[in-house]
Amino acid sequence: MVTPKQLSLYAVPSIPLIKPGDDIANIIANSLVNANIKPKDDDIFVVAQKIVSKAQNRYVDLATVVPSQRAKLIAKKVDKDPRLVEVILSESVRVVRENRGILIVEHREGYIMANAGIDRSNVDLANGKELVLLLPRDSNATARELHSKFVEQFGRRLGVIVSDSFGRPWRRGTVGVALGVAGIPELNDLRGKKDLSGCPLKVTETAFADEVASAASLLMGQADEGKPVVLVSGLSTKNFSNSKGSMIRAAAEDLFR
Numbered sequence: 001m002v003t004p005k006q007l008s009l010y011a012v013p014s015i016p017l018i019k020p021g022d023d024i025a026n027i028i029a030n031s032l033v034n035a036n037i038k039p040k041d042d043d044i045f046v047v048a049q050k051i052v053s054k055a056q057n058r059y060v061d062l063a064t065v066v067p068s069q070r071a072k073l074i075a076k077k078v079d080k081d082p083r084l085v086e087v088i089l090s091e092s093v094r095v096v097r098e099n100r101g102i103l104i105v106e107h108r109e110g111y112i113m114a115n116a117g118i119d120r121s122n123v124d125l126a127n128g129k130e131l132v133l134l135l136p137r138d139s140n141a142t143a144r145e146l147h148s149k150f151v152e153q154f155g156r157r158l159g160v161i162v163s164d165s166f167g168r169p170w171r172r173g174t175v176g177v178a179l180g181v182a183g184i185p186e187l188n189d190l191r192g193k194k195d196l197s198g199c200p201l202k203v204t205e206t207a208f209a210d211e212v213a214s215a216a217s218l219l220m221g222q223a224d225e226g227k228p229v230v231l232v233s234g235l236s237t238k239n240f241s242n243s244k245g246s247m248i249r250a251a252a253e254d255l256f257r
Contacts (some may be wrong), residue, residue, distance in 0.1 A: 007234040011219040011227040020057035025149035028229050042236045044159035046216035048228035049179055052136040060087050062130040078103045091116035110248040139180030147182035159184030163213035176217030178209035184237050186247045
């Protein structure tokens with residue numbers, strides 16, 4: 001891989017508040033056209049999962065949730081609303097860790113994350129409803145759908161990342177990560193390549209999509225910034241050795257589960 005000398009990230013302007021049923025690909029494309037921005041080959045769209053989830057109407061009203069006995073027991077242990085815990089369990093295949101204020105689960109798409117990615121921040125509370133927002137349905141399929149629409153609209157070789165913010169073991173703070181990817185490799189396999197000393201690399205795979213998502217999150221922000229889409233320019237994946245399979249480490253290879 002030849003690393004670029006320059007990288008640019010552009011927060012797409014004038015993205016409105018997204019409502020269920022909105023065509024976010026069309027909204028993003030129109031925002032770029034209105035700003036006179038023309039994507040180039042190898043540009044990457046990073047789209048916050050929250051607007052995808054809103055467009056897919058992934059809302060749940062906690063007022064309609066009846067918690068199970070299991071949810072009530074876990075809620076007492078982690079000091080959370082038992083209705084929220086019930087929704088978390090419904091989006092998960094297993095509980096990884098539970099402690100006061102913390103519920104780490106394996107999401108049904110394989111992510112190990114807090115609260116199954118269910119969010120209350122920047123969620124519109126209308127008509128007295130107690131809404132929470134789930135992750136998108138099939139993030140990779142969503143990325144592929146957006147990718148197809150962007151390529152059709154702009155006629156360029158493009159990439160798409162649906163991103164979210166994750167906490168991390170051993171370190172404080174959240175970072176942007178890729179939930180769904182299309183048009184670009186998720187990983188770059190550098191095993192067998194030589195370092196500056198001529199020694200072959202034995203285990204190095206770079207998390208390319210995660211690194212791009214993390215860079216974009218610097219512009220997206222986490223509070224009231226209102227910048228859910230970032231266009232990344234200056235990267236090329238032509239010489240990548242694409243690792244096969246998912247970014248998610250298989251349980252048999254994971255020493256910390």
